Amino acid sequence: MGRPISEPLSDIIARHWDAIVIGTGIGGGVAGRALAEAGLSVLFLEQGCAGLRAEETGLDIGMADPVARAVRGLWPDPVEAEVNGQSQSFFAPLGSGLGGSSVFYAATLERPEPHDLDDSPERSHPTGGWPVSYAAMLPWLDAATGLFALHGEPDPLSDIPCPELLSPPPPQPGDAMIMARLAANGLNPYRLHTALRYLDGCAECLGHKCPRACKMDGRSAGVEPALATGNAALLTDCTVTRLDRDGPVIAQVTARKGGEEVTLKARHVVLAAGALSSPRLLLASTSEADPTGIGNARDLVGRNLMFHLNEVFALWPGRAAGFAGPSKSVGFRDLYFAENQRLGMVQAMGVDVGYGEIVHHLRGQVERSWLRHIPGAMDATRIPAAIGAKVMGQAKVFVGLLEDLPYGENRVTYDPANPGRIAMIYRTAPELLARRKTFRHLIRRAFRGQRTAFLTHRPEPNFGHPCGTLAMGHDPTKSVLDASCRPHGITNLWVTDASVFPTSMGVNPSLTIAANALRVAAILTEEA
């Protein structure tokens, strides 16, 4: 394992880098690795801490102290969101440390469908299509599949080969059981594409940091191999505050490191602070030439914010099957595009619900009914829940990821008085709610004859899947970035996180972030 270049801070600051990469999540880590492996000198800037490699910290959204959160690599502060007109302040499932959010993720790297990117007569694309076609993205999806050591099975409904996909280890009893159950319902389940190397003693660190380079994420598949080339260096606890533009180039990067302001220089700047933060940096970079921020002449920076809606439901496979253990890695795409609508894929969540979750579910039902006025009704839910848990055994929990579409009103906002704060305005579009209804109806129908229960009742945006806030496109009046993910008219600023997505797709964003980062890094390398 390579060590960070042990240059003194003053040398790192004085050096003129080939590329500065802002952010060390999947987008930054992968792009920086590709650049370093191509022989470019790369400096990673990470706002959070490096952390200790042996940590197994989970994504705790209950912990509130900002210092405790920062030490764990969690985004330290609550997110301020106006959701459907209501102001909310909450801890989002976001990382802020080496590897970003990806060190906590469940490592599900699913490839998109052609219609996620392409416009076609059969499946028209709401934006007219991504500026990069599926065919052009495919080699990069394959390359990312290899880079992240993805293990899984090809989707039986797709005829597009996955040459780099590795065979998964034999399924756990829980997985095998749920696959059989789904198949019996006429669905086409497969083993999800999981970024685990399954090293000896692999504990499948899904949802928490992996103490080894076994789970592949922005750190283990990005920054660490980059540092191992000897061409890269890393500054942690380093918050980029602004970029300065000189004509078509970004001339310098200003950051705070250890309470001091530092100015850094590079031939290229790769921005990958995440879809909630990358636009804030551009909005913060105001000047006479860019009075509202870099790339923001048409007031598009930060707009078109999208999430997936999570539709979480429990399936009771029956008492006898309930003890086969949790299923972690099963999904299906039968409802991905159905009734001529863009919906999304369904995945097992790797948790079984028992008594506690049933109580929570029943309480939710009581809360929304007239029973809420009856004293003790809430506590009374415990008894049917206990009986239910005994009679029905454990339920398997699934999540359907419903694709969100871009709306200009949904956006990340920036307040110069509070530059570090993530703030957003988001409204669930009527069109999204209509698709949600279809999605839930189809999920219910897919499991006819099985006992199921939705555990989400209101539309629940997945705040861990933000995207779209610096969308790429051919038309400079409708997009922030061009097809090479540079702001229109700027030659050396490249964006490689989920900000660039024109639409949110019906799958987890990670694989496409990694693939696009590789694609952009290749263009950059060619120009450098």
Added chain:
Amino acid sequence: MNALTDGCAIVTGAGSGLGRALSLALAPHMQVAGLGRRMDALEETEALAGGNFLPLQADVTDTAQVAQTFDTARNIAPITVLINNAAIYPRRDFLDETAASFMDTVGINLGGMVTSTRAALSDMTATGFGRILNVATFADLHPLPASSAYAVSKGAARIFTRALIADIGDRFPGIVVNDWMPGMLATDMGIADGLDPAVAARWGAKLALWHDASLTGTIWEMGSEIPPARSLKRRIADRVLMRPRARPRQL
């Protein structure tokens, strides 16, 4: 690192009483480094152990000495086990204490534990693997007369265990930390008709070599786990729901 016994165990206060007994109980299983203020006492422990015991003279209130001795120990093998045992129990009425004498006791009973734990964690957080056993007492629950500094410092030490778990428990589930009350012992610090420290040390050594994440935060008295107190409401709910009662584990 796959087994605690592949590394080095540190026992503080290893020159006498329970610390010596714990060292002797551990030495057949792994390399032990014993810290103590008196070299002659540590050498007696070494002679009794007949091998696998490294005497390291150090005052646990002296951060530099502790750092140096831990370095010596980790040169043999990474530190995988720490038993925070060193403590003093001066019988003294509070009116006979000075602020300085009171804080001296706190410095050993609490400060020594903090210093040793911090030093051991350098090794343990690098691998994510280790075992910290804190020798504790219930002296804080109903402080006895002439025991103020002891009761306060040992009570604070129990809080330290919980505070340490709050900081590292979720990040390093492989570093197992808990409190152990050895019982009333026939040692200089204990009572004449108390338990033979060698008997208690068999439990302590067994607990210190037991590496199971579910032990973190548990409290043990002699050879038994003390289950956490349940409220009346909890007890009724558990009964109504026919929850099986968790059986306290035994050593």
